[in-house]
Amino acid sequence: MSAPEPATTAAGAPKGGRAAAWERGVAAARAYLAREGTLTGVSRAHIEHVVYDGQEHAVRLGVWLANQRSRRATLPADRAAVLTELGVL
DSSP states (O other): OOOOOOOOOOOOOOHHHHHHHHHHHHHHHHHHHHHHHHTOOOOOOEEEEEEETTEEEEOOOOHHHHHHHHTTTGSOHHHHHHHHHOOOO
């Protein structure tokens, strides 16, 4: 008997894990940007609440942004492009 396939999102990426954390972070950044007009000055302690995959999540946006900035040299090109579009990088 084979193992069941992991649940996937509409885009085919696995639900949960790092891919989902990335998507929640991007959703939180977009929500904050739409409301505040900038992602500059987000405090490290800021928590943004977003709905992802039908559930509400509390995203530690300040920490997430700091982590993305510190990893900019090793980010895949597609993720770096999203962060550049948002004005993070």
